[in-house]
Amino acid sequence: MKCSDDIIRLKGIGEKTAKLFYRIGIHTTEDLLFYYPRDYQTFAPPIKIGEAAKDEVVTLELFLPASFKWKKVRNLSIGSGIGSDGENRISITYFNTPYLKSRLVAGSAYLFRGKIKKENGAYHMDQPKIYTWAEYEEKMGQLQPCYNLTAGLTNRTVAKAVEQALNCYEEEEYLPTDILQEYGLISKTRAVYQIHFPKDWDSLMEARKRLVFDEFFLFLLSIRRMKEYNEMLDADYPMIETAWTKRFIEGLPYRLTNAQLKVWEEIERDLVGGKCMNRLVQGDVGSGKTVLAFLALLLVVSNGYQGALMAPTEILASQHFEQISSMTREYNLPFKPALLTGSVSAVGKKELYRKIEEGEVNVIIGTHALIQEKVSYKNLALVITDEQHRFGVRQRESLSEKGGQAHVLVMSATPIPRTLAIILYGDLHLSVVDELPAHRLPVKNCVVSTSYRKKAYEFITKEVRKGNQAYVICPMVEAGDEGTEGLENVTDYGEKLKNTLPADIHVEILHGKMKPSDKKRIMDAFASGDIHVLVSTTVIEVGINVPNATVMMIENAERFGLAQLHQLRGRIGRGKEQSYCIFMNCSDKNMSMDRLNILNKSNDGFYIAEEDLKLRGPGDLFGIRQSGAMEFKLADIYQDSEVLKKVSMTVDRLLLEDENLETERCAPLKRYLNENTGNFIDFRTI
Numbered sequence: 001m002k003c004s005d006d007i008i009r010l011k012g013i014g015e016k017t018a019k020l021f022y023r024i025g026i027h028t029t030e031d032l033l034f035y036y037p038r039d040y041q042t043f044a045p046p047i048k049i050g051e052a053a054k055d056e057v058v059t060l061e062l063f064l065p066a067s068f069k070w071k072k073v074r075n076l077s078i079g080s081g082i083g084s085d086g087e088n089r090i091s092i093t094y095f096n097t098p099y100l101k102s103r104l105v106a107g108s109a110y111l112f113r114g115k116i117k118k119e120n121g122a123y124h125m126d127q128p129k130i131y132t133w134a135e136y137e138e139k140m141g142q143l144q145p146c147y148n149l150t151a152g153l154t155n156r157t158v159a160k161a162v163e164q165a166l167n168c169y170e171e172e173e174y175l176p177t178d179i180l181q182e183y184g185l186i187s188k189t190r191a192v193y194q195i196h197f198p199k200d201w202d203s204l205m206e207a208r209k210r211l212v213f214d215e216f217f218l219f220l221l222s223i224r225r226m227k228e229y230n231e232m233l234d235a236d237y238p239m240i241e242t243a244w245t246k247r248f249i250e251g252l253p254y255r256l257t258n259a260q261l262k263v264w265e266e267i268e269r270d271l272v273g274g275k276c277m278n279r280l281v282q283g284d285v286g287s288g289k290t291v292l293a294f295l296a297l298l299l300v301v302s303n304g305y306q307g308a309l310m311a312p313t314e315i316l317a318s319q320h321f322e323q324i325s326s327m328t329r330e331y332n333l334p335f336k337p338a339l340l341t342g343s344v345s346a347v348g349k350k351e352l353y354r355k356i357e358e359g360e361v362n363v364i365i366g367t368h369a370l371i372q373e374k375v376s377y378k379n380l381a382l383v384i385t386d387e388q389h390r391f392g393v394r395q396r397e398s399l400s401e402k403g404g405q406a407h408v409l410v411m412s413a414t415p416i417p418r419t420l421a422i423i424l425y426g427d428l429h430l431s432v433v434d435e436l437p438a439h440r441l442p443v444k445n446c447v448v449s450t451s452y453r454k455k456a457y458e459f460i461t462k463e464v465r466k467g468n469q470a471y472v473i474c475p476m477v478e479a480g481d482e483g484t485e486g487l488e489n490v491t492d493y494g495e496k497l498k499n500t501l502p503a504d505i506h507v508e509i510l511h512g513k514m515k516p517s518d519k520k521r522i523m524d525a526f527a528s529g530d531i532h533v534l535v536s537t538t539v540i541e542v543g544i545n546v547p548n549a550t551v552m553m554i555e556n557a558e559r560f561g562l563a564q565l566h567q568l569r570g571r572i573g574r575g576k577e578q579s580y581c582i583f584m585n586c587s588d589k590n591m592s593m594d595r596l597n598i599l600n601k602s603n604d605g606f607y608i609a610e611e612d613l614k615l616r617g618p619g620d621l622f623g624i625r626q627s628g629a630m631e632f633k634l635a636d637i638y639q640d641s642e643v644l645k646k647v648s649m650t651v652d653r654l655l656l657e658d659e660n661l662e663t664e665r666c667a668p669l670k671r672y673l674n675e676n677t678g679n680f681i682d683f684r685t686i
Ligand code: ADP
Pocket: 254, 255, 256, 257, 260, 283, 284, 285, 286, 287, 288, 289, 290, 291, 413, 437, 438, 543, 545, 547, 574
């Protein structure tokens, strides 16, 4: 068996299961190897109800004196019952799990695992997992990997498949021996094994150390080389300044901030300068980066060329498209925009491709893959990526094959402390929009515990009555994944909220697993005000602009990184009304309160990122990830910033000693780089 083999060749994986794997992006055994666990669980022996700390996830052995009662409330089926451990009783509730009706038999005992709550002196558990003793014993005393799953695919199935894939995995060591020794790193092959099936916490840390090192190392190696490559490139589309941009700036309903004007000057100078632009624009959420993108596109289009704007999500792409379309009408701009996303029909796409090729449209807005892959452009002179950091050599080359060398502008709202930005963006010129538009009311924040929830709902109701809208954010899409007990999920929460809030308040849900067309329908209805309260995962985190939304309530706020929470909060405070952000802290650890209080005190993304960096120590490595900050799988630029700095020096030293990796010492590394161009990093053949 080879690593490139389709997973369908693994034992126990038939066509149906394979399809589930494909859905989560796993096609080959190699994909499986690098599908790292999201978390690890330890299963402690069951305890007595009275021994549990408040809100702790525990396992209880409970006897059921009577069978559960099931009822239907609207379209939600609710089961409730009582369990006893001989000393105390606890009430248990299930939502939408009718298959449990036959499983839970009166007079029997089971193991229930979930978060224990105590309200008014009574114990309670929502949606606990059920185990038999045999099932539970198998899990006790080990670190169990927890994978991200999809409906129908169990953690067990994934773990079994990974185990088989590991059996055929053996990687030649590519790091020079002296580097391995200097950092005390284990082999890659062992690290991959141990990240899936660690014996204990130490062996997990050992594995993580090696893999984090590699992620940084390979990434930095590629961007160091990219910089030299980028700086040599002449732009193929000569441009001059035009009157359009000035007229557009003057026509805007607001004045650009000084920071926006400064950055626009930098962009304009690049575009007319003859060399290829490679610029990163960093600016806090709400600093007004979109208008800078439109200005750049306007300069390009008024010079007779095409420009593309890529967004990470369809929602954001269509929002940009609508904004640019309405500006085009309003200011009579020379834009001929087109929207290219997965929701466009095959026929529609074909027609669009033709128009793009023949130059009938000059601004193409869409999601990354679509814009990059199948399209031939007439004269693409500028590529902008919004809310993304990387535009690699490979992507650049695939575009230039279709025409000449385009300018590249990358826009990001992820605040990254300057010391790290210099390392991570060594290949790009950096512009910072370091000022928010004036006259904007700062968001009012509060960090509260779950007992405040009822008040929060009343507050949301009040705001909706005033004509405003609210977001509620939950960390999970649906219930059921192991290790997520006690975490709120969008699906159940949406139902609960529909039943809790007054019936005329329109509540809907939104998450990444929905069909793109459904997502768009919901987002449009929210933007137009038809939906009052949107219960969502972090899919709304990037870029969305609905100025009428004034409340954001974040459940399990302790589970998100501060930078991410700051991004989320950036969705409100965009209009004229006062906005409010409610961070619901569902943990009773002091640490989470301290962290969340940083957000409470400040609305400055860069300050927050710096403070977060200071507060984080080792430990809790898997609980919180700054998702979206960088495309690393394990490494976290905040958490692992010290490693990042060290690796950066190591890479510099290595390239200084052996610029083209020609020595014996670097031969395996060079081989590896040449064979692994398909990773997230874009290696040019060295
Ligand atoms: P981000 O930097 O997060 O992408 P946006 O570009 O979405 O921010 O801008 C946020 C909001 O601020 C938009 O509604 C935009 O129209 C508005 N805006 C942008 N620049 C200014 C400005 N100089 N003065 C007032 N409002 C502005």
